[in-house]
Amino acid sequence: MQIEASALSVERGGRIVFADLGFRLKAGEALLVTGPNGAGKSTLLRALAGLLPLAAGRIEVIPASEARRAELCHYVGHADAIKPSLTAFENLSFLSSLLATSPPRPGAPQVEAALARLGLGAVVDLPAAYLSAGQKRRAALARLVAVFRPIWLLDEPLTALDLASQAIVLEIMAAHLAEGGIIIAATHATLAIAAAELALGRPARAAP
């Protein structure tokens, strides 16, 4: 699988966030999107997920498949999509049923295994309202493990995570790349995975 984007440009509220952006990723490759706050990292990820319309340019997934691009992507944004009144298990098992594309759909064992992989084995049955910010983030990231989708769009995946969890998430990302997956991550931290870098934002003004 490959993803190719060319001449992307996105407009938000009449302002061009970025223009003429392009990249090409093959199976097993990762792209880190970097840049200052407001440079359009999240906007780029949302546009790639199909959640924002493009003002210009095209995004192509090769080989072309019947599924919409959105159905090939995992998108983990700033909002965790975790309902405080449901337990971590209920949250993830709902999201897995929602996002699964091919039968067999992930059952309870896969959901529990995914939560355990992210180190949430002990709080599976706790309402998410009692989880810390980092634990909620991990519950949100657990859907990457529970449901297979080839393209991962991660917006600041390591925010709020402790060092041990960061290492686990990086391991999971490396495993996904080894299986031929594609990762596009917006980040300020340096992620310890082999990745190309796409720097957004206005070029620094040259010193006089």
Add this chain to the structure above:
Amino acid sequence: MKGLPSALRALLRRDLAIGRRIGGAASLGVIFFLCLVAITPFAVGPDQALLARIGPAILWISALLATLLGLDRLFQADAEDGSLDLFLLSETPLELIVLVKCLAHWLLTGLPLVAASPLFGLMLGLDARALGAVTASLFVGTPALTLIGAIGAALTVSLRRGGLLLAILILPLSIPILIFGVAAAAGAVGFVTPFLILCGLTLVALALAPFAAALALRHGAE
């Protein structure tokens, strides 16, 4: 529930679980309903014949307002916590997701109102025929109120305080349902004709509202 694809079954289960645990929706609607019904006799005065005559209308107005309560959160909660983005990433069409969310909302707020209406009708001195007619018309009409409300909820999804705007948007659309619902319940022009028109209105809402709401949500997400 067996016939639904598993994603929709999971969504219905989730929304019902959230509604039950937060505990507001169902009981709040019924208590609001009870308040309106309970204060009406004091406002109208001790005239039982008059009360019985306007009883069906009061029950319908109360049900309409009780349905509006909390309707603005139908999609807003999901939009705020990012669930809506994931709905859009699912292979399940957004129209069906909207429909299932409406079903869950009706089961949590509409159905308790229908179940409580014979009791509240009794408090207004309705006779047995009118009690049956009010309950039947509410049973058929409240789903339409939820579905029309879903359009308004989807349009106001990104507004911080969309509740008032929501009411202004959907009240005109609910007027036909109110007219034929009260007509069927009061029985002044017979029961069957207005009841069948009410059924027709509900079916129209069922057919159109999911598409309208899904369209509004897609644009709201941008």
